[in-house]
Amino acid sequence: xxxxxxxxxxxxxxxxxxxxxxxxxxxxxxxxxxxxxxxxxxxxxxxxxxxxxxxxxxxxxxxxxxxxxxxxxxxxxxxxxxxxxxxxxxxxxxxxxxxxxxxxxxxxxxxxxxxxxxxxxxxxxxxxxxxxxxxxxxxxxxxxxxxxxxxxxxxxxxxxxxxxxxxxxxxxxxxxxxxxxxxxxxxxxxxxxxxxxxxxxxxxxxxxxxxxxxxxxxxxxxxxxxxxxxxxxxxxxxxxxxxxxxxxxxxxxxxxxxxxxxxxxxxxxxxxxxxxxxxxxxxxxxxxxxxxxxxxxxxxxxxxxxxxxxxxxxxxxxxxxxxxxxxxxxxxxxxxxxxxxxxx
Numbered sequence: 484x485x486x487x488x489x490x491x492x493x494x495x496x497x498x499x500x501x502x503x504x505x506x507x508x509x510x511x512x513x514x515x516x517x518x519x520x521x522x523x524x525x526x527x528x529x530x531x532x533x534x535x536x537x538x539x540x541x542x543x544x545x546x547x548x549x550x551x552x553x554x555x556x557x558x559x560x561x562x563x564x565x566x567x568x569x570x571x572x573x574x575x576x577x578x579x580x581x582x583x584x585x586x587x588x589x590x591x592x593x594x595x596x597x598x599x600x601x602x603x604x605x606x607x608x609x610x611x612x613x614x615x616x617x618x619x620x621x622x623x624x625x626x627x628x629x630x631x632x633x634x635x636x637x638x639x640x641x642x643x644x645x646x647x648x649x650x651x652x653x654x655x656x657x658x659x660x661x662x663x664x665x666x667x668x669x670x671x672x673x674x675x676x677x678x679x680x681x682x683x684x685x686x687x688x689x690x691x692x693x694x695x696x697x698x699x700x701x702x703x704x705x706x707x708x709x710x711x712x713x714x715x716x717x718x719x720x721x722x723x724x725x726x727x728x729x730x731x732x733x734x735x736x737x738x739x740x741x742x743x744x745x746x747x748x749x750x751x752x753x754x755x756x757x758x759x760x761x762x763x764x765x766x767x768x769x770x771x772x773x774x775x776x777x778x779x780x781x782x783x784x785x786x787x788x789x790x791x792x793x794x795x796x797x798x799x800x801x802x803x804x805x806x807x808x809x810x811x812x813x814x815x816x817x818x819x820x821x822x823x824x825x826x827x
Contacts, residue, residue, distance in 0.1 A: 496620025508604030509570030518552035632713035633663035698736035758794035
């Protein structure tokens with residue numbers, strides 16, 4: 484393809500497809516400076532905190548960033564991957580990217596594919612990874628925001644960051660982004676298989692299971708965010724797939740932040756109410772998280788476990804996220820191949 488180039492043609496890479504797996508983010512360390520840097524980037528995103536800068540920034544810089552880094556640092560330290568010196572979300576996302584690379588390589592696609600991974604907040608950044616893929620000759624780019632249910636504070640802000648990078652590029656790749664997959668059969672199948680195997684491996688039978696999703700302010704839902712509906716549909720489809728009746732699998736929302744009302748029911752309040760009402764055996768799964776992270780390993784498996792036991796519960800289980808399991812990779816491969824149609 485280059486035989487007809489003139490002798491002085493500059494070297495250029497071309498002809499490849501880039502695939503970028505993107506998750507929310509992780510700090511570079513658990514120390515104050517690393518946590519403050521990460522939290523500032525995260526909480527300065529106006530998709531995450533929908534408040535005018537004049538109102539929010541004095542609170543963020545004057546109060547939150549002075550106190551929250553220490554508290555968050557302690558929580559991250561409890562789940563930190565000490566072997567690799569990184570957060571578990573980064574470890575798992577990297578593994579997902581590497582396993583997807585292997586799976587696509589075995590398919591002998593007509594176009595060469597480069598798979599990479601990035602964090603919306605923290606490192607590796609979306610900009611650095613897109614620039615690397617472009618330098619390798621990726622003229623087409625598929626971005627995979629790893630959020631099954633769409634929210635402006637997750638999927639949309641990943642796309643915002645991607646678009647911002649492309650705005651600065653002279654030679655832009657053609658772009659596709661993975662749509663929300665909250666009701667995709669491959670995702671529902673993966674959740675059902677993962678949950679069934681983990682529940683059957685427990686030494687007790689849960690009286691009921693909570694499907695706990697990250698919450699959003701009620702105001703975001705009122706303004707048109709479809710996230711609440713996507714979560715409830717996921718729960719319903721998983722319940723149907725597993726053949727469970729009634730409200731054996733219930734939807735709740737966690738990770739509240741700030742004083743305003745968030746979508747309900749709240750996970751921690753529900754856990755407390757269930758324990759006080761006489762429920763002794765409880766399990767919680769996090770269908771909205773593609774990989775275990777602070778919100779699942781610490782908030783659910785530590786904090787909510789303590790709430791349940793302190794108020795009368797006896798046996799508690801956290802059902803792991805899909806992570807880089809076989810069922811997870813079956814799903815990710817199916818989603819990727821679907822979005823690559825017409826390119827490969």
